Structures are given as C-alpha cells and as structure tokens.
Amino acid sequence: MTFTERLNRFFEALPIVGAGVGSGALGERLLGCLPAFAHRTLARYNRWLVIRPEGRRARVELVMGLETRPLGEMDLTHRMAVPDIAGVGQQERPPGIELRLPREAVLRRTVSFPSQVRANLPQVIRYELDRLSPFESKDVLFDFVALSGPKTAERLRLDLALCRRDLVEDWITQLEALGTPVDRLTWDGAWSRANLLPPERRPKRRHGRLTLGSASAIVSILLAMAMLVTPLWQKHRIARQLDAEVTRLRSQAIAVDELRQELERVRQGSTAVIQRKLEQPSILAMLRELTDRIPEDTWVQNLEFSADQVDIRGESGQATALIAILEQSPGIDGVSFGSPVTQIASTGKERFNISFRYTRGGAE
Numbered sequence: 001m002t003f004t005e006r007l008n009r010f011f012e013a014l015p016i017v018g019a020g021v022g023s024g025a026l027g028e029r030l031l032g033c034l035p036a037f038a039h040r041t042l043a044r045y046n047r048w049l050v051i052r053p054e055g056r057r058a059r060v061e062l063v064m065g066l067e068t069r070p071l072g073e074m075d076l077t078h079r080m081a082v083p084d085i086a087g088v089g090q091q092e093r094p095p096g097i098e099l100r101l102p103r104e105a106v107l108r109r110t111v112s113f114p115s116q117v118r119a120n121l122p123q124v125i126r127y128e129l130d131r132l133s134p135f136e137s138k139d140v141l142f143d144f145v146a147l148s149g150p151k152t153a154e155r156l157r158l159d160l161a162l163c164r165r166d167l168v169e170d171w172i173t174q175l176e177a178l179g180t181p182v183d184r185l186t187w188d189g190a191w192s193r194a195n196l197l198p199p200e201r202r203p204k205r206r207h208g209r210l211t212l213g214s215a216s217a218i219v220s221i222l223l224a225m226a227m228l229v230t231p232l233w234q235k236h237r238i239a240r241q242l243d244a245e246v247t248r249l250r251s252q253a254i255a256v257d258e259l260r261q262e263l264e265r266v267r268q269g270s271t272a273v274i275q276r277k278l279e280q281p282s283i284l285a286m287l288r289e290l291t292d293r294i295p296e297d298t299w300v301q302n303l304e305f306s307a308d309q310v311d312i313r314g315e316s317g318q319a320t321a322l323i324a325i326l327e328q329s330p331g332i333d334g335v336s337f338g339s340p341v342t343q344i345a346s347t348g349k350e351r352f353n354i355s356f357r358y359t360r361g362g363a364e
Contacts, residue, residue: 049180052102053171062095076174097180099197100172101187104197106163107133108146112155125160132160134299141185142197162185163196172201195301286310286358290331293306293325297349311355312340319352332356 048063051074059072060071111132117124125144129137142162149157163185172182181203195202283305290312295299297317303304304311319341326335340354 048097050098096183099185102186106187108161114324315349319350
C-alpha cells in the first residue's frame with residue numbers, strides 16, 4: 001500500500017462532527033497510517049498489562065501499541081511483581097494496568113436526566129443508582145458517557161455502565177498491595193476512555209508517559225508535514241505504475257465477470273432461504289412489543305425464543321397483572337404461567353415464569 005493510499009484511507013475514516021466517535025478509534029486510525037517500524041517505536045512507550053479476571057484466576061496480556069501478546073495466568077495468591085509478569089526490566093518504563101471484565105459482567109442501559117444536572121452528573125447518578133439498577137450504589141462501580149444530541153436539549157441521554165464491586169475489589173486490592181495499582185477498569189466492548197474505577201482510586205501517573213492520545217497528536221503533525229512534501233513524488237511514481245496497473249486490471253475484470261456469474265447463481269439458490277426467514281416472527285418486533293407493554297417495576301431476567309414459542313422469567317411488582325397486559329398485544333396469544341408465582345421476601349416483588357406464542361410480523 002502506498003503512502004498516499006494510507007492517507008486516503010485515514011481521511012475517509014475521519015469521524016463526522018457529532019457522530020460520537022471516540023478518540024481511541026481516531027488514534028488507531030492515525031497510527032495505522034505509519035509503517036511497522038514506527039509502530040514498534042511507539043509501542044515501547046504505550047504498553048498496557050491487561051488482566052482479564054475469571055473468578056480467582058485471570059488471564060494476562062501485554063498490549064503494545066496495536067499488538068497484543070498473551071503472557072499466561074495469575075491468581076489472587078500470586079505475589080510476583082507485575083513488571084516481572086510482563087517481562088519488563090527495572091530500567092524500563094512499567095506498563096499501565098488495565099483490569100478488563102467480560103462483557104456479560106457489566107450492566108449497560110441508556111438513561112436520561114434533566115440538562116440542569118449536567119455539572120453534577122456523577123453525584124446525581126450515584127444517588128439514582130437504586131432506581132436505575134437492581135443494586136445499591138455502595139455495591140457497584142459505574143461510568144457513563146453522553147450520547148450525541150443537540151446542546152439545547154432539555155434532557156441529557158447517557159450510556160450508563162456498572163458492575164458489581166465484589167467482582168473486582170479483591171483484584172484491585174491485590175494489585176495495589178503489589179505496588180502496581182489499577183489505572184483503569186474496563187470491559188470487552190467498552191467505549192473509548194471508559195473507566196469504571198472511581199477517580200479517587202486511580203493512581204497518579206507521571207506526565208512524561210507517552211499515551212496513545214499524545215502519540216496520535218504527534219502522528220497527526222507528521223502526517224500534515226508529509227501531505228506538503230509528497231504529492232510530486234507520488235505523481236511521478238504513479239505515472240510509472242499505470243501501464244502495469246492497466247494490465248492487472250484487465251485480468252481482474254475477467255475474474256470479476258466470473259465472480260458476478262457465480263454470485264448470481266448463489267443469489268438464485270438462496271431465495272428459498274431468504275423467503276423462509278422473512279416468514280419467521282421478528283425477534284426485534286417482539287422485544288419492542290415487550291418493552292412497550294411491560295411495566296417499569298418489572299425485570300426480565302431470562303428470555304427464551306424458539307420458533308413462535310416464548311418463555312420469559314423475571315421479577316415484577318404485580319406478576320399476575322402481566323397476563324392481561326400481554327394478552328392485549330395483537331401478536332401474542334396463549335399467555336399462561338409456566339410455574340406458580342412466588343414472593344421474594346427481601347424485595348417484596350413476585351418471581352414469575354410466563355409462556356406465550358408470538359406470531360406477529362416477519363423478520364427484519
């Protein structure tokens with residue numbers, strides 16, 4: 001790939017203003033324009049030790065720039081210093097520490113608040129956690145990010161993520177005891193700069209550490225300089241490659257025509273499969289129907305969908321009223337309890353198991 005092609009791919013991937021693309025994604029695009037030797041140089045100053053806990057054991061990976069290298073496993077009784085685990089000498093700069101949870105260990109939901117609380121969002125969210133989740137604020141760690149929207153909107157829409165404190169507290173304490181406190185607590189699929197760790201527990205790192213953000217700024221300056229000096233050189237090189245390119249494209253045109261014919265045969269053969277899929281009930285439509293009809297005091301903990309048969313389990317303030325609510329939907333019939341309703345002594349709610357058939361709509 002030529003340098004011009006690298007630049008073109010970078011500028012095509014630049015985020016649109018207001019699109020909500022994180023700076024981490026932009027940093028990776030910037031670094032992707034550099035050759036391999038530059039990646040290796042920056043990787044020496046941008047290393048993270050990623051610890052993936054699984055109960056009392058954890059998998060350990062060393063992330064260097066855009067490369068990831070597995071190191072093995074550790075447990076809560078492991079007393080080896082983190083630099084030794086990462087294979088980093090005492091004279092080298094130690095890596096940052098990231099505790100990364102599996103996606104299913106983090107509860108995410110979209111919430112909204114009046115725009116007047118913008119300046120005190122962390123305190124407001126901590127106060128409202130009892131209402132926004134099934135946990136108390138002292139039992140969870142959380143982070144949030146504002147979703148895109150007009151600045152003059154009356155309400156703020158946030159993406160809220162939280163995890164149970166007891167899942168990570170032992171790991172955080174253990175790493176602090178080893179002299180390598182956790183810099184950030186994230187999860188698989190987290191947004192850019194997500195960190196569930198409270199600000200007061202985040203260690204203060206030296207300002208001289210070269211992060212991906214500062215490296216991206218350096219790269220952007222180098223790219224701007226390159227844009228000024230490379231056009232003439234690129235034009236001369238492209239002119240010499242045109243003849244060879246024409247020959248290559250001619251052979252590709254023949255291959256494309258053969259591929260088009262093959263795709264047409266595949267398309268004709270898949271018509272029956274697509275038609276059958278269209279005749280199936282829409283899972284998204286069913287989820288939207290349940291979301292609109294189920295009361296706010298109801299939690300669905302498990303949903304099973306097979307053909308047109310649906311089975312849901314959860315907790316509700318009035319489980320018996322759910323039968324009448326679901327029967328009002330034109331796409332739902334045969335609503336019944338799969339097991340007796342039981343009372344939850346600690347919360348006063350009722351645990352239910354409801355089965356029904358869903359036949360409305362086709363696949364989307």
